[in-house]
Amino acid sequence: MIRNNDNISPYQLAMLVIMSIIGVGVFNIVHVIAKFGGNDGWIIMTAMGIVHIFLAFLFIRLSCRFPGKTFPEYIQEILGVVLGKILVFAISCYILLNLAYEVREFTEVAKMFLLPRTPTEVIIFALILVCAYVVRGGVESVARVVEITFPILFIPFFLVLIPGFPNLDLTNLLPVGSDIGTKFTRMIPHAPHAFRGIEYILFYIGFMKRPQRAYKPVAWGLIFVTGFYTLVSVIGIGAFGAKSATKAIWPLLLYIRNINIPGLFIERLDGVILSIWVITVFTTIITGFFIVTYSISKVINSKEQKQFALPLMMFIYYLALQPAGLAELYEWGDWIFKYVSSIFIYVIPIVALLIAAIRRLGVKKSEDF
Amino acid sequence: MAILTGDTVMLIDGTANIIVIGTKGWPARGISEPTTEAVIRGPKEGFTETYRFNSALVRRRIRDPRLKLKQMQIGRRSFTDIGIMYIEDIAQPELVAEVKRRLSTIDIDAILDSGYIEEFIEDNPYSLFPQIKATERPDKVAAALYQGKVAILVDNTPFGLIVPATFNSFFHAAEDHYIRWIPATVLRMMRFIAGTLSLITPALYIAVTSYHPGILPTELVLSIAAAREGVPFPAVIEALILELTFELLREAGVRLPTLIGGVVGIVGGLVIGQAAVEAGIVSPIMVIIVAVTAISSFSIPDYSFSNAFRLFRFMLIFSAAFLGLYGMILGLLLMLGHLVRLKSFGTPYLSPFVSFTASDLKDTIVRLPMFMMKNRPLGIANDKVRMVNNRHEIKKGANIKEKEKGEDHNDKE
Structure with a gap:
């Protein structure tokens, strides 16, 4: 009756997947896709999405070996307590860095389009303060916020995209599939840029009552994300062509700015979209931030994760203020996502799974879903 | 003594004891129509003090x-x-x-x-x-x-x-289940929209006019600017002045006898509204904004719930004044973050919107027909099944056939 369990439902897991991966990067992703994938970027995006679904299945398989335990708990069984704790700590630091990047990127977008005269510090501080408040509520709060904001965010977003379709010139996508091999190899190092946040799945599955039931929601969540990215890249490339899309930093916002709906009393939709896009940045941050506070609490063997929210918030604040400007931020980002992210997203989970398999840890067969 | 205080005394021949029966009656207010939750269709009895x-x-x-x-x-x-x-x-x-x-x-x-x-x-x-x-x-x-x-x-x-x-139940009026389901659904949606409007309208106005006038069409911006011309205050102060006046009027009106209550309306509506605009303290658009907010806030059925919205409205006004649309959204997210944490006796306050089962959504923002709501909602009930849908029986065994047209009838005979 008193349902104060720290559990999440399969539906909530799907929402967590979607809302943690899709962040402020959406505006920039079109630029990246157009730069490295050219006019075939959307095909590559779809292909990468499918690969990531299988990657996520590996995460689930790993979690299924340790039902009822979360990643920071069972990694200590796999690698031993000391090494496990170091690893969890490293992941937390990486996610903190990631969040700081996210916050700062959003702040730069917001400064450009919404609040040109407000100091960066104020924008960042207000945002992460609200995030810290939600994270203090625990996994239930995070999952519920994500669950509720999903329709609030995406329904208006799609509604806004549709009226711009006449502006699209789909011939920009032609010729399909020429020289796709090189484009692919150029694009692959940037996969973590689009799909960062997928590693959060590893943590959240642990909060499910039956991790075996995670396959479906995770698959649906990632299909949505892939579909969304594909749609966005088709729009970006279709509207501007691969070359011009490369020139703009946020092609999608330009696309939205150019939409004019006759009879509507709102003239520039980008401001509106950007202000509801605060929500997605917010959800990306709370999903990651919760993981950090939770992991740290496991590293220090503390029962509660609440008290870590405010101190760690200061770290995000500090890190987010480090880059001097947008150019430095994106330089930073390139470095993080090319090298650091790949280790945490791909290498560590797979190695952990291998070690667990070799050492025969946990429940071996758990195919009863 | 007992008799004088309203009790009955029973004396039985041959026994030494007296039985005192408590038959005190006292004046009680009769059952009358509930004043805070009146309906047009539906029972008009309300609770009383007894x-x-x-x-x-x-x-x-x-x-x-x-x-x-x-x-x-x-x-x-x-x-x-x-x-x-x-x-x-x-x-x-x-x-x-x-x-x-x-x-x-x-x-x-x-x-x-x-x-x-x-x-x-x-x-x-x-x-x-x-x-x-x-x-x-x-x-x-x-x-x-x-x-x-x-x-x-x-x-x-x-x-x-x-x-x-739950959050949801505060938007429901008793009448929703007594009138037909389509109007009930539309009315409910209107109530949810009204709730949202009563929260965000002033904040939205402040954010848009003082931070992002660019998102409005040029003509509208010009007309707002023209209306605001001569108003010495920034939009926030203007909004606060009018909102406070409105809240004062409301507070004054609640406790006054009905006869004087009307006067408050005249003083508030005509004198303050009209005169404040003419004196150039507030702009006419602000008066419209506050009026829309007021009307919306009255359509929230529950009094103590609408009080929560009143207070949050002021919080949003401040956050919009501070950070524009961005601040307003952050304020709303803060409110959401608070709501998802709330519980009422173990049930999440926002259920069935969070951790939902689809069948519970039938009686939320929409009100589907009775015969579709087969189960008890919210998952708090032990005995789930509420009714059996016999709707199809009505069509099958229709005893009353449509009357055939008179001419055909005659032909057959």
């Missing part, structure tokens, strides 16, 4: 021997009667036990209204949002009991309490 009348009103609607009324007394000096009502096989025993446990912790000298009880047993008394529903309507209490909720009746007050209460 506890026994109230329990009888509910009992008349639930003639089930499993309807339980557990009575207790709270108040070291007042000994106020408190009744816990539930239907035994629908309400979960854990919920009933929890209500009893929380009630038994109350130790106070007097209980004068159910509001006392509410504050003592709420999950989070520091929240702006009420987590217990107070109602004057016996039919609402009965409907809640049929859903597996628990009602608390308190002597000397016409307000019963219903637990658990």
